[in-house]
Amino acid sequence: MSPSTIITAVILAAASLSGAAAQDWPKERPIQIFGGFPTGAGTDIFARMLAEPLGKALGQTIVVDSRTGAGGNIGSEFVARAKPDGYTFLIGTAGTHAINATLYKQLNFDVMKDFEHVALLVDVPNVLIVNPKVLPDIKSCSDLLAAAKKEPGKLNYASTGNGASGHLAGAQFAQAAGIDIVHVPYRGTPPAMNAMMSGEAQLMFQQSIPIMAQLRAGTFRPLGITTAQKVAALPEVPPVAEACNLPGWESTTWYALFAPKGTPEPVVRRMNEEVNRILREPEFDRKIKDMGLVPLPSSIEEFKKVHAADIEKWRDRVRKSGAQVD
Amino acid sequence: MDLFGNLALGFSVAVTPTNLLFCLLGALVGTLIGVLPGIGPLATISMLLPLTYHFAPVTALIMLAGIYYGAQYGGSTTAILVKLPGETSSVVTTLDGHQMALQGRAGAALAIAALGSFFAGSVATLFIALASPPLARLGLQFQAPEYFALMALGLVGAVVLAHGAIDKAIGVTLLGLLLGLIGSDVNSGTERFTFGVPQLADGIGFVVIAMGLFGVADILVNLEKSEMPRLAAVIGRLWPSREEFRQAAPASVRGTVLGSLLGVLPGGSAALAAFSSYALEKKIAREPERFGRGAIEGVAGPESANNAGAQASFIPMLTLGIPANALMALMMGAMQIFGVAPSPRFIAEQPALFWGVVCSMWIGNLMLLVINLPLIGLWVQMLRLPYRLLHPTILLLCCIGVYSLNSSAIEVMFMLVFGALGYLLLKFGCEPAPLLLGFVLGPLMEENLRRALLVSRGNPWVFLERPISAALLAAAALLLIAVILPSFRRTRAQAFQE
Numbered sequence: 001m002s003p004s005t006i007i008t009a010v011i012l013a014a015a016s017l018s019g020a021a022a023q024d025w026p027k028e029r030p031i032q033i034f035g036g037f038p039t040g041a042g043t044d045i046f047a048r049m050l051a052e053p054l055g056k057a058l059g060q061t062i063v064v065d066s067r068t069g070a071g072g073n074i075g076s077e078f079v080a081r082a083k084p085d086g087y088t089f090l091i092g093t094a095g096t097h098a099i100n101a102t103l104y105k106q107l108n109f110d111v112m113k114d115f116e117h118v119a120l121l122v123d124v125p126n127v128l129i130v131n132p133k134v135l136p137d138i139k140s141c142s143d144l145l146a147a148a149k150k151e152p153g154k155l156n157y158a159s160t161g162n163g164a165s166g167h168l169a170g171a172q173f174a175q176a177a178g179i180d181i182v183h184v185p186y187r188g189t190p191p192a193m194n195a196m197m198s199g200e201a202q203l204m205f206q207q208s209i210p211i212m213a214q215l216r217a218g219t220f221r222p223l224g225i226t227t228a229q230k231v232a233a234l235p236e237v238p239p240v241a242e243a244c245n246l247p248g249w250e251s252t253t254w255y256a257l258f259a260p261k262g263t264p265e266p267v268v269r270r271m272n273e274e275v276n277r278i279l280r281e282p283e284f285d286r287k288i289k290d291m292g293l294v295p296l297p298s299s300i301e302e303f304k305k306v307h308a309a310d311i312e313k314w315r316d317r318v319r320k321s322g323a324q325v326d
Numbered sequence: 327m328d329l330f331g332n333l334a335l336g337f338s339v340a341v342t343p344t345n346l347l348f349c350l351l352g353a354l355v356g357t358l359i360g361v362l363p364g365i366g367p368l369a370t371i372s373m374l375l376p377l378t379y380h381f382a383p384v385t386a387l388i389m390l391a392g393i394y395y396g397a398q399y400g401g402s403t404t405a406i407l408v409k410l411p412g413e414t415s416s417v418v419t420t421l422d423g424h425q426m427a428l429q430g431r432a433g434a435a436l437a438i439a440a441l442g443s444f445f446a447g448s449v450a451t452l453f454i455a456l457a458s459p460p461l462a463r464l465g466l467q468f469q470a471p472e473y474f475a476l477m478a479l480g481l482v483g484a485v486v487l488a489h490g491a492i493d494k495a496i497g498v499t500l501l502g503l504l505l506g507l508i509g510s511d512v513n514s515g516t517e518r519f520t521f522g523v524p525q526l527a528d529g530i531g532f533v534v535i536a537m538g539l540f541g542v543a544d545i546l547v548n549l550e551k552s553e554m555p556r557l558a559a560v561i562g563r564l565w566p567s568r569e570e571f572r573q574a575a576p577a578s579v580r581g582t583v584l585g586s587l588l589g590v591l592p593g594g595s596a597a598l599a600a601f602s603s604y605a606l607e608k609k610i611a612r613e614p615e616r617f618g619r620g621a622i623e624g625v626a627g628p629e630s631a632n633n634a635g636a637q638a639s640f641i642p643m644l645t646l647g648i649p650a651n652a653l654m655a656l657m658m659g660a661m662q663i664f665g666v667a668p669s670p671r672f673i674a675e676q677p678a679l680f681w682g683v684v685c686s687m688w689i690g691n692l693m694l695l696v697i698n699l700p701l702i703g704l705w706v707q708m709l710r711l712p713y714r715l716l717h718p719t720i721l722l723l724c725c726i727g728v729y730s731l732n733s734s735a736i737e738v739m740f741m742l743v744f745g746a747l748g749y750l751l752l753k754f755g756c757e758p759a760p761l762l763l764g765f766v767l768g769p770l771m772e773e774n775l776r777r778a779l780l781v782s783r784g785n786p787w788v789f790l791e792r793p794i795s796a797a798l799l800a801a802a803a804l805l806l807i808a809v810i811l812p813s814f815r816r817t818r819a820q821a822f823q824e
Contacts, residue, residue: 040659162515
């Protein structure tokens, strides 16, 4: 037997082994998708929406669960340490897998190396909002910039917490526009929205999912969106880059599906294919676009590139914003 | 549309057979998880959520709402019978409810809790129907200075909660404040007292502390006694006496008003309402020393308040689209999945949904009363269980309950540590309830103090310039004087006697 045949035999044996594992998958037991944020949060809502068609396509029940705390790090670490058998996945975000890598000085896991990249899901834009009852004269971003420049240090911007994407977007915005606005952090979306309604804070960069109904009802006035292009659900809202005359400015986060490092490649590929197919389904597409999200069907390789680039991008933004935890 | 038209529409939605069935189902599940310590409505609703995807949105909401207010009914059962708060809002019910049980008045306590809850639930339903929009606007008057003042008032109330030495009550409250500081500081993002343990980054859970201080500590103390009081011997009457009704009724009315008002506040909760009601009852009682020794007002008031508060907390969500607490945020997430996310235009856009859910709440409360009253006889039989069976069962349920919160084994360990702490506190004659209130209110008070100063750019007068905040602070100051003066006098009197 020549060395090359031995190698071929070994490769074949290995392939048949992993093939056997992939053949059984996903029949053995329900698949779990964990999120790092509580039930009812954006990631949780999205995971539940995805779980239904994905479960149907795979012929297996998908259970959405969460391991919350420490800005999503508890959930990430939990999945990073889980058995890589194709039954555990994580819905991560640019927050948990890019921002936190810089924001937290010490993470017990590596956001890049401890995970298999399964599928990029959606872009989640932040919307720059003001309350028209509190600031009736501010109808556009240039009005806002003029008001902020006239009285520096007077306006407050709310965020859902230190180092949250809305905080970083606000800091990045203030810096680019050369204005002085004061950051007021809250514990999550509900109290921050309350502060926006009562006028305690005057502006905010808020993720689109929880405020779509409020925008339709006219409670808040959207002045700009943090994506480079307009989104389908808010056709009248210009990108911040254009509305505020800040060419090239953007600040979006994404949701994505990860698995523990070492999850069999056929499983990861299959999940990637199914997710991309679902993201392209007209009905699913309409549902997520209604929430202001932008579907991002992409290959595993594209996902890895976006992730690596975003870690760099957010490292810069976190440092410039001065945001810190621990 | 007028109120009657709205209610007619609401009832026409709520009494369809499907909706009635799911209302009953929600109420039943709620009662059950309320009785089981630690397993709260939050965990249950997030588990049951996927089942509701195929329902009509109104049916799903009716059931989920039923679980929530049903849990407030059930929570009092274990609090009264075995001094274990099933829900956070029933912590104060343990104080007098369990004393009543020890005196053979468990049936009366349970009946008053159920009747008080029903009364509060009915009034709160009417309240939502009549006054939702103006109440929600009132809630918006509350900014950081007002929250700070409210929490300050609550903390003074914490001292009132304790019977016995006032210095111990203050000490225990301060300990609660320190425990509340554990976790990330919201203003600066700095982690405090976490020792690098990621599970501590968001602080310690209320349930973890409550189960430890009440459930575990109580078992430890009981194990020491060589001779157990035979609870079975003191089962007594199942129905309150006329005198008990007379004492409980006004307390229940006051609790309902307080609960409805505090429930409307975003960030307010059923637990805060129950605590405040207890403090109020004790303050206005002619013989405050009866409290902690089986005063029925101490059961009627808080139990009414927590149910009213639970239902009123729907108001900011349904009328403004702002969830008042974590559970409402979850409900709102569910509504988003159904494509009916609430906003200030919700009532106008979805009248059938809004009024259907509101009317189902009244029906649900009626069902809960019918379920709970006959069960009293059964629950009381639980007291016949010998301690060698009861104690391990309670301990097991506490562990399961705490584990079910975040599926975290470390939190079960934390609970045991708090059990040991609670044991020490009881040994030193310290009441653990003020600790819990300090734990809940302290961090909120600090957060809002710093936020108020941040927004006012460091002007401390902001607390007195705003009328609501000034009034609340004045009330806190008065209460503080009222608490401290007599107890000083009493200590002096005691000193002279010796």
